Amino acid sequence: MIAASALSRLLKPVAPLLPTMSISDVADRLLTPEHKAFLSLPVVDAAERPVGLVSRSKLQDIFMQRFGRDLRGRHPIHEVMNPAPLVVSLDTSLDNAAKQITGQLQYPITEDFILVDAAGRYRGIGTVLDLLKAMEARIAQRNAVLRKALVDLKESQTQLVQSEKMASLGQMVAGVAHELNTPLGYVKNNVELLRELSAPLFLLAETQATLADCLNDPACSETDLAQALEQAASAREQAAPELLVEDLSQLFSDTLYGLGQIAELVVGLKDFARLDRAMSEEVDLNDCIRSALVIARNSIKDKAEVVSQLGELPRIACAPSQINQVLLNLLTNAAQAIDGFGQIQLKTWADEAAVFVSVQDNGRGMPPEVLARIFDPFFTTKPVGQGTGLGLSISFKIIQDHGGLIRVASEPGRGTRFLLRLPRAQAAELKWSA
Structure with a gap:
């Protein structure tokens, strides 16, 4: 059966422990080369039914203590055994196994999970990492099917917006993950x-x-x-x-x-994605800029100094997540346009009719022939595979749907400046992108 074979590929036929073994015996076995990839070892009874797991982490806690091996090495393994391990039947589907394991998993991960046959007898060990890899492959297969379906459809404006949103999301998540590594590390x-x-x-x-x-x-x-x-x-x-x-x-x-x-x-x-907010609300664009700067920090910090001159702004009605997408695109483009280390200037102000946002860099700049096409869909000056050519096109459409304007001025060798204008009184009907 398909479900059984899917889990069988994750099975590692590890020799189980016996309840009569001592803590030292288990520690010595975990230190052997064939067991170095496992976080724990199973304990089974005479009927080959799993009765627990002994984790490497638990043993380390004991043996790192002063005289830990001398004091507790001869004790039976049931003293350090988890009597309620994660047990999964081999006839469980991969998706259901993943739900079962992630639903019971505790963090940090210190144990593997036990695989048993239909009669409940021990058959081997499965590791969470292998399960994640299998689920990643399954997701990759499903994504491939979805991508093929998208290719078969005619390109539409909604699909283009969604594609660019996914690209922005990937960039955003990668940047946040990188930024989290530093504080987590120390x-x-x-x-x-x-x-x-x-x-x-x-x-x-x-x-x-x-x-x-x-x-x-x-x-x-x-x-x-x-x-x-x-x-x-x-x-x-x-x-x-x-x-x-x-x-x-x-x-x-x-x-x-x-x-x-x-x-x-x-x-x-959270503020950048506005996942807990309504699609349209009244916001201060300065808050949007601050959120975008936090998300874009990993892309900018090694490329440019950010100089902000944020004036006092009235709150305007808009779709904050979409405005954040535009700002993130402009900030990352500005950083990518700088050779070496440069400067990005952010400025906001307002008049009686509108609010304005200026994003200016001192990077390479653009010649007139490039400047004339930067808002065209699929136009990009980046190497193949490094840009979709949709970011500025979608940004233009988002600002246009808000009843605003986006303008650009650039000169080779002197940098580029983008100016956003959003009206204080929005149009009666806004065409929010999907």
């Missing part, structure tokens, strides 16, 4: 440092507790008391808590700063 490093710095403090607390127990125990001998005092003094010297105050304070501050950057990106992404 937050992770800081947490690891905090764990290292706190370990001597835990040891100090433990030795002081032992000393306190000895002092309160009339039966505690002078030898035991002397030993407890010596251990507490040694732990106190190693921990040096008075020296940690400044380090810990700085680590906490840096970590909170990193989390603040992540929160800023998430809020910026």
